[in-house]
Amino acid sequence: MERRQLGSYEVIALADTVQSYPATAVYPAAEDALAAYAAYLDATGAVALNFASFLLIGSGLTVLVDTGWGPEFDGQLPAEMKAAGVDPASVDVVTFTHLHGDHTGWNFDRGTGARFFANARYLVPRLDWEHYAAQQPPSGSFERDMRPLEASGRLELIDGGHVLAPGLTAVPTPGHTPGHTSFAIDSGGTRGFVLGDVVLTRIDAERPELDCSFDWDHAIAHATREATIARLAADQSLVGASHLPAPGFGRFRVEAGRSSWQPA
Ligand SMILES: [Zn+2]
Numbered sequence: 001m002e003r004r005q006l007g008s009y010e011v012i013a014l015a016d017t018v019q020s021y022p023a024t025a026v027y028p029a030a031e032d033a034l035a036a037y038a039a040y041l042d043a044t045g046a047v048a049l050n051f052a053s054f055l056l057i058g059s060g061l062t063v064l065v066d067t068g069w070g071p072e073f074d075g076q077l078p079a080e081m082k083a084a085g086v087d088p089a090s091v092d093v094v095t096f097t098h099l100h101g102d103h104t105g106w107n108f109d110r111g112t113g114a115r116f117f118a119n120a121r122y123l124v125p126r127l128d129w130e131h132y133a134a135q136q137p138p139s140g141s142f143e144r145d146m147r148p149l150e151a152s153g154r155l156e157l158i159d160g161g162h163v164l165a166p167g168l169t170a171v172p173t174p175g176h177t178p179g180h181t182s183f184a185i186d187s188g189g190t191r192g193f194v195l196g197d198v199v200l201t202r203i204d205a206e207r208p209e210l211d212c213s214f215d216w217d218h219a220i221a222h223a224t225r226e227a228t229i230a231r232l233a234a235d236q237s238l239v240g241a242s243h244l245p246a247p248g249f250g251r252f253r254v255e256a257g258r259s260s261w262q263p264a
């Protein structure tokens with residue numbers, strides 16, 4: 001759990017868990033390129049992914065972006081929220097960068113079936129809802145974590161440009177999934193950006209043209225990754241990233257045409 005202040009918003013990074021994946025599985029077409037990134041891998045050639053959610057507290061609202069992998073993966077989101085002094089019942093809005101299962105895991109209590117964030121509205125990117133609601137066969141995490149929201153009366157579908165609160169806006173960043181959405185903060189002359197999975201690791205921060213096996217559409221993902229890195233490097237937004245090393249705060253730098261992730 002780590003906090004940063006961005007204008008009138010407090011941004012709190014919550015780490016649910018960490019898992020390692022062979023880099024050759026994440027970037028299957030890039031075996032040669034990976035040799036240059038040994039510093040970002042462990043001795044077995046695996047890259048460790050953090051699984052972060054971000055709390056945004058400001059404008060009279062407590063907003064949670066993404067709800068982690070959940071209890072099946074020894075998720076620590078409830079403990080992290082407790083450490084931050086934030087009661088799940090006080091969360092006003094739960095929203096999602098996208099609907100992969102590592103971002104929706106704590107929506108419901110597995111024991112009681114109750115919504116874990118009992119009083120929240122759930123704002124869901126429309127294009128991801130439409131994609132996963134129609135998928136055959138259905139994704140297990142969508143049926144478990146998302147589908148039951150339909151009957152709860154708490155589900156609201158949002159589009160790019162949706163203003164959640166003054167200074168907090170949804171930005172379409174498609175490619176990882178059809179409706180992938182980031183959240184831009186603009187407050188008191190400072191900028192922040194909850195990135196989601198536009199950039200997954202320090203490797204694709206430096207090589208945004210690499211195909212990542214978790215991306216839905218490689219061409220769209222490349223274009224979004226390159227444009228987003230350029231935008232965030234230019235305005236020096238403080239970025240909260242889902243899977244970069246904990247706590248996941250950093251900035252992008254572009255120097256002599258080369259991009260990189262700088263933890264901050
Ligand atoms: Zn993810």
